[in-house]
Amino acid sequence: MNATYNKEDKLLILEITEEIDHHTTEKIRRKADYEIERFSPKRTIFDFNKVTFMDSAGIGMLIGRYKLVTMLGGTMEMVHVKPSIMKIFEMCGIPKIIKVG
Amino acid sequence: MKGIYENYMKLEFASKSNNEAFARIAVAAFASQLDPSIEELADIKTAVSEAVTNCIIHGYEEKDGIVKIECMILANTISIEISDTGKGIEDIETAKEPLYTSKPDLERSGMGFTIMESFMDEMKVESVLGLGTKVTMKKMIKKEAKEESTYV
Numbered sequence: 001m002n003a004t005y006n007k008e009d010k011l012l013i014l015e016i017t018e019e020i021d022h023h024t025t026e027k028i029r030r031k032a033d034y035e036i037e038r039f040s041p042k043r044t045i046f047d048f049n050k051v052t053f054m055d056s057a058g059i060g061m062l063i064g065r066y067k068l069v070t071m072l073g074g075t076m077e078m079v080h081v082k083p084s085i086m087k088i089f090e091m092c093g094i095p096k097i098i099k100v101g
Numbered sequence: 102m103k104g105i106y107e108n109y110m111k112l113e114f115a116s117k118s119n120n121e122a123f124a125r126i127a128v129a130a131f132a133s134q135l136d137p138s139i140e141e142l143a144d145i146k147t148a149v150s151e152a153v154t155n156c157i158i159h160g161y162e163e164k165d166g167i168v169k170i171e172c173m174i175l176a177n178t179i180s181i182e183i184s185d186t187g188k189g190i191e192d193i194e195t196a197k198e199p200l201y202t203s204k205p206d207l208e209r210s211g212m213g214f215t216i217m218e219s220f221m222d223e224m225k226v227e228s229v230l231g232l233g234t235k236v237t238m239k240k241m242i243k244k245e246a247k248e249e250s251t252y253v
């Protein structure tokens with residue numbers, strides 16, 4: 001995962017670069033929490049451009065990060081989501097809670 | 102796995118989380134002989150990942166064990182059986198409910214069975230407390246226009 005922080009906009013972009021499953025979520029979670037807690041961003045974007053696979057482990061992980069981000073007064077969204085992954089987000093009702101595009 | 106089939110494979114591997122990717126890719130490679138669409142293949146990969154992860158986290162609770170996968174192809178249908186000899190499920194109906202998880206502390210979503218059920222055509226769960234759990238899933242691969250012949 002790559003992290004980029006824009007100080008002026010208080011914008012944190014977290015680009016996930018691996019497949020998201022139970023095995024990889026632990027590492028993604030640790031790194032994301034570190035960056036979110038460090039900057040307390042106004043806006044956090046998870047960039048899914050490089051994500052080719054995600055199962056329900058990703059849902060649990062993203063909801064956990066959403067809780068942290070909102071607790072710190074920020075917003076969160078997911079961008080560049082592929083159709084096969086969008087299908088999982090929709091099935092889990094994620095677009096009703098978190099902005100997904 | 103009983104019954105008649107045109108093709109069959111069996112895999113056994115250690116219940117380690119880094120085998121989750123291996124398992125779904127291996128099953129997808131076996132399924133590809135049915136010429137599935139990209140979407141059908143993605144559905145199969147996701148369902149396999151869910152079932153295998155459940156064996157590792159819930160069946161064996163991240164301790165040593167063996168996860169077994171058997172796949173069978175008959176006509177245009179693939180049957181996938183994924184099993185563990187771990188702790189088993191006490192109440193299968195409750196376990197299958199959307200959002201139900203026995204491990205909310207691990208940030209589980211409780212959507213595994215719901216995803217398996219909707220991404221595959223059939224899903225059956227058998228489990229005996231203390232003996233283990235077996236999930237059987239079936240998916241029919243639809244024949245698409247690409248299969249049609251053209252006569253002049």
Ligand SMILES: Nc1ncnc2c1ncn2[C@@H]1O[C@H](COP(=O)(O)OP(=O)(O)O)[C@@H](O)[C@H]1O
Pocket residue numbers: 056151155156157159160161185187188189190196197201202203204209210211212213214215234
């Ligand atoms: N192989 C298994 N062995 C024991 N318990 C299982 C197994 N698979 C599923 N379960 C039980 O069913 C519940 C629901 O599973 P699932 O829908 O995949 O959600 P999650 O994995 O997020 O908890 C699990 O929390 C667990 O209690």
Ligand SMILES: [Mg+2]
Pocket residue numbers: 056151154155212213214
């Ligand atoms: Mg699960």
